[in-house]
Amino acid sequence: MTEKEKMLAGEMYDPMDSQLVTDRHKARLLFQNINNLNEDSRTERDALFYELMPNTGKNLWIEPPFYCDYGYNIKAGDNVFMNFNCCILDVCEVAIGSRTMMGPNVQIYTATHPLEHKARNSGREFGRPISIGKNVWIGGNAVICPGVTIGDNVVIGAGAVVTKNFPNDVFIAGNPAKVIKTIENN
Secondary structure, three states: OOHHHHHHOOOOEOOOOHHHHHHHHHHHHHHHHHHHOOHHHHHHHHHHHHHHOOEEOOOOEEOOOEEEOOOOOEEEOOOOEEOOOEEEEOOOOEEEOOOOEEOOOOEEEOEEOOOOHHHHOOOOEEEOOEEEOOOOEEOOOOEEOOOOEEOOOOEEOOOOEEOOOEOOOEEEEEOOEEEEEEOOOO
8 A cells, every 4th residue: 555545544654755745745835825815815715725625515615824734635515614723634534514614723633643652753643534514513722633523513612622423413512522412403
């Protein structure tokens, strides 16, 4: 397997592989350009976002600055909104359902490192995919950790650290996040 194939499969891989370095560099150039455009350049900005994240649906709206590792591993449905300063470390797939809204400073991390120091010091890393359902509202400064699945119609409170999976129709908050209440979505 190539290092990229290992990365996408969630196996340990070398992030300094030349193909991965090239892919990250391309993404950085795109989001740096996006982040430096003035507000009158919305059409150009939108086109660059779709180039950065080609697997996204209609009406993607992102307030810059925005940061990611690769972009091509972000798969978003229609009408997704990300407020200022979102960061998505997409070494594995990040699936975002339609009509999801993110507050400022939301951080989504598929990337992780071994707990054992010898393995961690090798420079190799791995990732776990993240899935976010439809109609989700993620409050500002929330962090979504590797491998998490969030159901549909979930509200994540500001500052929450989401370390495990949650079902549909719940309000979660805290560090680590826990269910605060069920949401009646009749």
